[in-house]
Amino acid sequence: MNIIVLVKQVPNTTNIKLDPKTGNLIREGLESIMNPDDLHALEAAVKIKDKTGGKVMAVSMGPPQAVDVLTQAMGMGADKAFLLSDRAFSGADTWATSYTLSKGIEKIKDYDLIICGHQAIDGDTAQIGPQVADWLDIAQATYVNDIESVDENEIVVKRRLEHGFERLACKMPVLLTVISELNEPRYPHMEQLISACEQKAPIKVWNAADIGVKTIEVGLEGSNTHVIKTFTPNFKRQNELLEGSNKEVVSDLIDRLKKSDTTIAYRL
Amino acid sequence: MTIWIIEEKCDGCRRCIKACPYEGIKIKDGIASVTERCTSCGACIEACKKQNAIESDIEPRKIPDFSDRQGVWVFADQTDGKLARVCLELLGKAQDLAKDMGHKVSAVLLGKDVSHLIQTLHDHGAQNVYLVEDDLLKNFRTIAYTNVIEDLVLTYKPNILLMGATALGRDLAPRVSRRVGTGLTADCTQLAIDPDEKLMFQTRPAFGGNVMATIACKYASPQMATVRPGVMEAAPCKPENPTLIRHKISLKEQDIRTKILERVTQKKPGTDIIDANVIVAGGRGVNGEQGFAMLKELADILGGELACTRLIIEQGILPHDAQVGQTGKTIRPEIYIACGISGAVQHTAGMTGSRYIIAINNDPLAPIFKLANWGIVGDVHEIVPEFIKQLSCGGAS
Ligand SMILES: Cc1cc2nc3c(=O)[nH]c(=O)nc-3n(C[C@H](O)[C@H](O)[C@H](O)COP(=O)(O)OP(=O)(O)OC[C@H]3O[C@@H](n4cnc5c(N)ncnc54)[C@H](O)[C@@H]3O)c2cc1C
Ligand SMILES: Cc1cc2nc3c(=O)[nH]c(=O)nc-3n(C[C@H](O)[C@H](O)[C@H](O)COP(=O)(O)OP(=O)(O)OC[C@H]3O[C@@H](n4cnc5c(N)ncnc54)[C@H](O)[C@@H]3O)c2cc1C
Ligand code: SF4
Ligand code: SF4
Numbered sequence: 329m330n331i332i333v334l335v336k337q338v339p340n341t342t343n344i345k346l347d348p349k350t351g352n353l354i355r356e357g358l359e360s361i362m363n364p365d366d367l368h369a370l371e372a373a374v375k376i377k378d379k380t381g382g383k384v385m386a387v388s389m390g391p392p393q394a395v396d397v398l399t400q401a402m403g404m405g406a407d408k409a410f411l412l413s414d415r416a417f418s419g420a421d422t423w424a425t426s427y428t429l430s431k432g433i434e435k436i437k438d439y440d441l442i443i444c445g446h447q448a449i450d451g452d453t454a455q456i457g458p459q460v461a462d463w464l465d466i467a468q469a470t471y472v473n474d475i476e477s478v479d480e481n482e483i484v485v486k487r488r489l490e491h492g493f494e495r496l497a498c499k500m501p502v503l504l505t506v507i508s509e510l511n512e513p514r515y516p517h518m519e520q521l522i523s524a525c526e527q528k529a530p531i532k533v534w535n536a537a538d539i540g541v542k543t544i545e546v547g548l549e550g551s552n553t554h555v556i557k558t559f560t561p562n563f564k565r566q567n568e569l570l571e572g573s574n575k576e577v578v579s580d581l582i583d584r585l586k587k588s589d590t591t592i593a594y595r596l
Numbered sequence: 597m598t599i600w601i602i603e604e605k606c607d608g609c610r611r612c613i614k615a616c617p618y619e620g621i622k623i624k625d626g627i628a629s630v631t632e633r634c635t636s637c638g639a640c641i642e643a644c645k646k647q648n649a650i651e652s653d654i655e656p657r658k659i660p661d662f663s664d665r666q667g668v669w670v671f672a673d674q675t676d677g678k679l680a681r682v683c684l685e686l687l688g689k690a691q692d693l694a695k696d697m698g699h700k701v702s703a704v705l706l707g708k709d710v711s712h713l714i715q716t717l718h719d720h721g722a723q724n725v726y727l728v729e730d731d732l733l734k735n736f737r738t739i740a741y742t743n744v745i746e747d748l749v750l751t752y753k754p755n756i757l758l759m760g761a762t763a764l765g766r767d768l769a770p771r772v773s774r775r776v777g778t779g780l781t782a783d784c785t786q787l788a789i790d791p792d793e794k795l796m797f798q799t800r801p802a803f804g805g806n807v808m809a810t811i812a813c814k815y816a817s818p819q820m821a822t823v824r825p826g827v828m829e830a831a832p833c834k835p836e837n838p839t840l841i842r843h844k845i846s847l848k849e850q851d852i853r854t855k856i857l858e859r860v861t862q863k864k865p866g867t868d869i870i871d872a873n874v875i876v877a878g879g880r881g882v883n884g885e886q887g888f889a890m891l892k893e894l895a896d897i898l899g900g901e902l903a904c905t906r907l908i909i910e911q912g913i914l915p916h917d918a919q920v921g922q923t924g925k926t927i928r929p930e931i932y933i934a935c936g937i938s939g940a941v942q943h944t945a946g947m948t949g950s951r952y953i954i955a956i957n958n959d960p961l962a963p964i965f966k967l968a969n970w971g972i973v974g975d976v977h978e979i980v981p982e983f984i985k986q987l988s989c990g991g992a993s
Contacts, residue, residue: 339803418635419618419635419636419637421779422770422779422780422782423773423774423778423779423780426774449803450802450803451802452782452783452801452802452803453770453780453782453783454766454770454782455769455770455773455780455782456770457770458738458767458768458770458771458774459770459771459773459774461771462742462770462771462774462775463774466853467738467739467853467854468738468767468771469854470763470766470767471763471767484857487763488763489763489764489859490762490763491861491862492859492860492861492862493859493860493862494856494858494859494860495856495857495858495859496854496855496856496857497854497855497857498853498854498855499853499854502853548635548636548637549657551779552777552778552779552813552815552816553779553780553781553811553812553813554637554811554812554813554814555617555618555637555809555810555811556617556639556797556810556811556812557614557615557617557639557809557810558617558807558808558809558810559807559808559810560807560808565953565967565968565969566969566970567965567966567967567968567969567971568969568970568971569960569965569970569971569972569973570970570971570972574974574978574979574982575982575986577972577974577979578972578979578982578983578986579986581954581970581972581983582983582986582987584970585931585952588952590873590930590931590951590952591785591824591826591827591873591930592826592873592874592898592899592930592931594829595899596987
């Protein structure tokens with residue numbers, strides 16, 4: 329069985345630092361990592377390959393330095409890797425990103441299963457998986473937390489829902505988006521990592537022309553949504569101690585919560 | 597595609613910097629200069645209209661005429677004949693949006709034997725209800741629902757389509773948006789109509805809540821967004837001439853390509869603490885199980901979840917998945933209320949990303965106060981009951 333895994337390079341937002349003066353996000357020096365959910369996607373793919381044979385192919389769209397996550401993917405057991413990289417791809421929304429990825433996948437052609445992470449920790453949209461599935465016109469299963477069985481015709485998965493779960497049988501080919509409950513990702517294997525680093529491992533780099541897309545269809549130009557502005561929510565902490573009787577401090581606190589820009593403010 | 601600055605015209609007013617979403621421009625020696633982060637989006641050109649100091653070779657993209665796209669639609673997310681609360685909240689917001697645009701509010705209801713929900717949708721602001729009933733729509737399956745909504749959108753041409761950011765909505769919405777050829781903004785917390793262009797401005801958190809972005813979908817239609825549950829407010833109202841539109845479409849089982857083998861509802865409907873908006877956390881200063889029962893009551897009123905320090909796990913009061921910190925979970929709720937927690941670094945490692953931190957501790961020197969927006973020095977067993985009392989008589993839902 330040939331499996332494509334979509335991996336994204338993301339800034340490590342769990343270690344985010346804010347400028348103490350302005351309260352703005354400090355983007356410089358943020359370490360780049362493989363999106364956490366994608367580690368689970370790779371682990372699942374390599375496990376299936378171990379049982380059924382075939383190849384695992386990692387695909388990423390991003391700047392040249394995104395080869396790092398592909399190298400890591402090879403260290404974890406991917407056999408091949410593809411980097412879709414072109415200045416024209418930058419500034420893409422999920423429409424343009426999913427289009428670019430699906431054109432790359434169509435060029436690879438030979439696949440039975442696509443696995444991607446549920447959500448990236450930077451863009452946070454969880455839209456890429458379903459959109460890629462629709463471009464390719466294949467079935468999808470999201471929020472997958474267990475893969476029960478898989479063969480050439482059908483895969484049976486468990487999906488985590490708000491109040492329980494669902495067991496779903498899908499006709500192949502299919503795209504899964506997986507959540508971290510699915511498995512424990514392995515550490516990259518030293519030898520595999522070294523061989524990947526030595527460029528012996530085949531990481532192909534494809535630009536817009538290679539995958540047959542026009543530059544106006546991708547990146548910022550090909551996007552349907554545009555960011556109009558970004559701002560940092562105010563994180564500065566006042567460190568204020570509220571004073572008065574128990575009754576007074578509590579009503580003072582409730583007042584402040586009511587005036588806060590939080591989603592529960594209106595319910596108080 | 598590039599932009600450049602006509603230095604003689606630039607007066608260093610910084611308007612461009614405010615407008616740029618990407619840190620693509622900065623001031624050097626009192627004059628604007630473009631950085632390598634610039635994506636040529638053109639937002640700064642607009643901002644510099646006064647000086648006209650920014651030029652570009654960007655072809656202005658034509659905005660298609662969408663004047664025939666009418667109506668604000670809300671997808672009525674139902675499972676087993678029960679509506680998700682969020683769709684009533686969206687109908688509340690849809691009324692505001694529709695008013696600002698001079699459009700009507702509609703709900704889209706798909707399923708099998710779901711006509712008992714029509715009245716509820718009307719009563720929450722939906723003037724029109726589009727109803728599609730079919731055996732194959734009984735349980736939600738992505739491709740079946742996508743095909744139906746695609747057909748509705750192409751037939752009736754709405755201007756806006758909103759869905760709840762539930763597990764169902766987040767599975768369906770991206771697929772629908774791709775199918776009908778439009779953009780989608782995920783997990784919005786604010787929606788508003790821009791008075792100039794009548795566009796919907798959609799604001800959402802990204803980077804794990806560290807950044808807020810306002811997004812618009814100018815070049816494609818309908819304008820689509822998913823919205824987090826609990827953010828908008830339902831607004832019951834009786835529209836004039838409520839109308840039901842039954843739509844027929846032929847679906848084939850073999851096109852749907854998935855089969856539900858089993859659906860299991862698990863008892864405890866609580867949210868994972870990672871996803872909760874409000875966390876009430878307790879430490880050793882909280883008096884055992886009884887004390888935690890009190891915190892649970894507060895959490896319930898606030899629509900939040902219980903969490904704790906490691907010592908509480910070790911005492912067996914709460915299960916391991918409620919632990920916050922270095923060896924527990926890292927969470928960033930909107931509101932974190934720390935009760936009887938000292939603020940050891942191993943604990944705070946898991947909660948400093950919270951939007952607002954409130955600390956209740958009887959030791960004014962407890963390190964947790966250094967991290968808090970607001971602190972209350974006092975006994976949790978007096979403060980929390982008072983908190984519950986005031987919230988309850990304040991008429992909280
Ligand atoms: C502040 C901000 C807000 C944004 N808001 C929106 C928005 O509301 N709507 C919108 O359409 N776009 C939005 N974008 C753009 C969006 O982040 C990008 O299109 C991004 O490339 C993909 O989206 P994501 O990070 O949300 O991925 P997700 O959909 O969350 O990612 C899910 C999975 O898809 C795969 N994947 C995602 N990206 C790649 C990739 N480049 N290469 C390989 N695999 C990948 C991975 O397996 C990943 O785990 C926003 C961007 C920013 C900076
Ligand atoms: C390797 C390692 C990893 C660890 N990982 C974690 C982790 O992931 N998460 C974690 O939480 N801890 C972790 N710990 C433990 C951590 O170091 C602290 O011991 C623990 O967080 C303290 O918990 P606490 O605040 O509940 O208790 P204490 O530190 O005992 O604080 C209790 C507080 O309650 C106040 N108090 C007492 N009575 C009242 C009252 N009636 N009203 C109001 N306030 C009152 C006291 O003033 C005090 O400040 C770890 C420790 C180690 C060594
Ligand atoms: S807005 Fe125009 S005039 Fe003002 S600093 Fe920017 S480039 Fe210069
Ligand atoms: S074109 Fe866009 S990205 Fe570049 S500087 Fe102007 S606003 Fe910033």
